[in-house]
Amino acid sequence: MNLLNDMTADNDRLGEFDVIRDIFSPLSEKAPGAFGLTDDAAVMSLAAGSELVVTKDAMVAGVHFLEGDEPEHIAKKLLRTNLSDIAAMGAKPLSYLLATAWPKSCDVAWIRRFAKGLAEDQKIYNVSLLGGDTVSTSGPLTLSLTLLGAVESGKCLRRNGAKEGDLLCVSGSIGDAALGLKVALQELEVSDNNHNQFLLNRYFVPRPRVLLGPALIGVASSCLDISDGLLADVGHICRNSNLGAVIEQSKIPLSAAVQEVLLKTPDLMEKVLSGGDDYELAFTVPKDRYGQVMRKAESLDVPISVIGKMVTRLGVSLIDDDGAEIPIPSMGWTHF
Amino acid sequence: MNLLNDMTADNDRLGEFDVIRDIFSPLSEKAPGAFGLTDDAAVMSLAAGSELVVTKDAMVAGVHFLEGDEPEHIAKKLLRTNLSDIAAMGAKPLSYLLATAWPKSCDVAWIRRFAKGLAEDQKIYNVSLLGGDTVSTSGPLTLSLTLLGAVESGKCLRRNGAKEGDLLCVSGSIGDAALGLKVALQELEVSDNNHNQFLLNRYFVPRPRVLLGPALIGVASSCLDISDGLLADVGHICRNSNLGAVIEQSKIPLSAAVQEVLLKTPDLMEKVLSGGDDYELAFTVPKDRYGQVMRKAESLDVPISVIGKMVTRLGVSLIDDDGAEIPIPSMGWTHF
Secondary structure: OOOOOOOOOOHHHHHHHHHHHHHHHHHHOOOHHHHHHOOOOEEEOOOOOEEEEEEEEEEEEOOOEOOOOOHHHHHHHHHHHHHHHHHHOOOEEEEEEEEEEEOOOOOHHHHHHHHHHHHHHHHHHOOEEEEEEEEEOOOOOEEEEEEEEEEEOOOOOOOOOOOOOOEEEEEOOOOHHHHHHHHHOOOOOOOOHHHHHHHHHHHHOOOOOOOHHHHOOOOOOEEEEOOOOHHHHHHHHHHHHOOEEEEEHHHOOOOHHHHHHHHHOHHHHHHHHHOOOOOOEEEEEOHHHHHHHHHHHHHHOOOEEEEEEEEOOOEEEEEOOOOOEEOOOHHHHHHO | OOOOOOOOOOHHHHHHHHHHHHHHHHHHOOOHHHHHHOOOOEEEOOOOOEEEEEEEEEEEEOOOEOOOOOHHHHHHHHHHHHHHHHHHOOOEEEEEEEEEEEOOOOOHHHHHHHHHHHHHHHHHHOOEEEEEEEEEOOOOOEEEEEEEEEEEOOOOOOOOOOOOOOEEEEEOOOOHHHHHHHHHOOOOOOOOHHHHHHHHHHHHOOOOOOOHHHHOOOOOOEEEEOOOOHHHHHHHHHHHHOOEEEEEHHHOOOOHHHHHHHHHOHHHHHHHHHOOOOOOEEEEEOHHHHHHHHHHHHHHOOOEEEEEEEEOOOEEEEEOOOOOEEOOOHHHHHHO
């Protein structure tokens, strides 16, 4: 029961929820324990020797995405940010629950496109809808996704395992999404059309490192995904491991698109360092296991860069090629 | 990263989220796999021979609760509605994830009271916070809770197992919450002060049947919790079991408070039948197992009533003491 559709009030909306259930139930077809979204709860089994790994992210229109963003993009970003969290723990994703608070502005056509985005990503990442809830809201579109995965018992990657002297590594390239957001907000113009599209894609449709994460189990000493920004997230590893990190700025992997932008506007380096949403993995590795990491990453075709190392002096510091410290923008520090 | 606190914009709010994390992390103390809410995801193990049972409900201010409701009540209702879903599957609750989209109107004092409500219920129901997400919203307070539980593999209660001739039963009393909402909205006056408070309590702080649900495993043929209203929810059992149900109106268990209200305003029987939020269990039992159900319910001190039986003629019908059909208000039917 809810106050808005208190029986007589809002039967249209109730009928609409049936339509929404019809739109989403095909997404649960490959999860037998979803029971076609008919029951009070869903059931999932775990393989013997596995533990459940679970994460839950929320996204609000106007805060985490723009009102006018494509529904398919919003759906994919929601799922992929959670996939990235599961990958950062070294776990494999299995299925997810979705809670949606729809404003009247999201009509059935919009919701169908949202479900289409989920369906496309379910195929790519081999996950299924397991359950959830659909409600209405007078406020902005609000989404919450709970992703369930599994990892070998006792083996998950944590943020707190880094040791002094460990190499600090990142996958892929850094800063693309932060500059992509600036492009989307029309705060940044990128003349090369391919670069422009690349940055937008990196912002709208991040690529979670779902294979790299599980491959790092038993090799990496700590791991997380870069969602708050490189400096902030490395700060999380430092704080949880009770260590510091020294990052060599020139070692931070930058895409051709980011390099082009920085040539014209060097001040945007600050955005590259402190912007978020890249959903790359940052992790630490004991030196003697770095060869193993490289081989695993190569076999998965994931680029890996060593950007620094873990030290006993607390905090994150950034150095130039001569080893001189580069001041870190203070606003980044509220995070760590 | 989010658009509202895009680095320079909203550091106060970021700092506030740290406070919120501090408020909620004590709730995770008894869940070692929550890692103190520090990591990207949480870990939980299941006992051998168990399956995971999972449910996720969303609540929006102004839709599922009133803006001015007590924060402790809102927290408890959120947790208890999910506990009720898990109980309806015959499962036992273990831990939960919470996503909150806070409007600026919810200050830290308000959030502390919300967390206090959760802490009180965690003790009663022996569950822990495992993880979640905290975001801000320009809209109404929006909450989503994912509750994880466990059930012996292959044994969970479903909606689709009722058989012709099975007895239709409910726990507790029906209609209290629907009339409690009317009292809260000042649409109904109840002269007896105890009755007044009883109805309000039943609306604001439902009592999920967490012990009865698991006790019905192997005995009940189908089960769900009454959240949409008695007629609608019995309709769910019928539709999923491809049967119908005949309910004897005089057998529906009514509290003294509801009886008092109906004496004055008989028309409110419609609300009792079709209002929701009671969070009692409705279930079906083969006749030869009814004795077992009664003994289990007595040992748990949960009142149980037989209100009708399952029949082959589809749909839900209501009969009087002479067996004559009572018309069912049409608005209820959009649900089933």
